[in-house]
Amino acid sequence: MKQVLLNKLRAFRREDAGNIATEFVVMVPILLLALMAGVEIGIMTIRQTMLERSLDETVRWIRLNTGASPTHEELKAMVCQYGVVPDCQENLTLELLPRNLRAWEALPEDYACIDKSTEITPMSEYSFGMDNELVIIRACAKFEPIFPGTSFAAALTQDDAGYASITKMTAFVQEPR
Numbered sequence: 001m002k003q004v005l006l007n008k009l010r011a012f013r014r015e016d017a018g019n020i021a022t023e024f025v026v027m028v029p030i031l032l033l034a035l036m037a038g039v040e041i042g043i044m045t046i047r048q049t050m051l052e053r054s055l056d057e058t059v060r061w062i063r064l065n066t067g068a069s070p071t072h073e074e075l076k077a078m079v080c081q082y083g084v085v086p087d088c089q090e091n092l093t094l095e096l097l098p099r100n101l102r103a104w105e106a107l108p109e110d111y112a113c114i115d116k117s118t119e120i121t122p123m124s125e126y127s128f129g130m131d132n133e134l135v136i137i138r139a140c141a142k143f144e145p146i147f148p149g150t151s152f153a154a155a156l157t158q159d160d161a162g163y164a165s166i167t168k169m170t171a172f173v174q175e176p177r
Helices: 002-014 019-064 072-080 151-155
Strands: 092-099 134-143 164-173
Touching: 019 072, 019 134, 019 151, 019 164, 072 092
Parallel strands: none
Antiparallel strands: 092 134, 134 164
C-alpha cells in the first residue's frame, strides 16, 4: 500500500500537464493590473495636457482681446470647450489672482478645489487686474479615476466622494487698454 502511494506521488511529481495553467493564474492578474495602471496614467496625462492647453488658449484669447472682460462662467466655458474632464462646468474651479511685481506677495497655499462631498462654496477670487499687472490663473479639475480599485488610483489624493484632482497654473500680464 505504501509502495503504491509512493509510486503515485512520483508519477504526479513527474507529470507536467498543467504547468502552463499555474503560470497563467499567477501572471494574468499582475499583467492586468499593469495594463489598468497604464490606461489610468495615460488618461490622467491626457487630462493634464488638455487642461494646460485649454488654459494657454484662454490666456491667449484674453491677451489678444485687450479690454474684454469675460465673466467667470465665460472663462470656464472657454477652458471646458476642449473637453478637459467630464462635466467640466461643474468639476472645474478657476481662480484669477492679480499680483504687483514691485510689491510681490506670495500666492495662498490653500487652493480651494471643488469638494464633491461637501456643499459648493462660491469662487474665491476673480479679478482681471489693472494695466501692466501680472495675473495668475489657477485651475483645478476634479475627475473620477477610471479604475478606482487599483493601487495607482489609491495613491492619488482624493476627496471624500472619491474624486481626484489636477491643478495647473499659468500667468499673463494685463496689457494697457
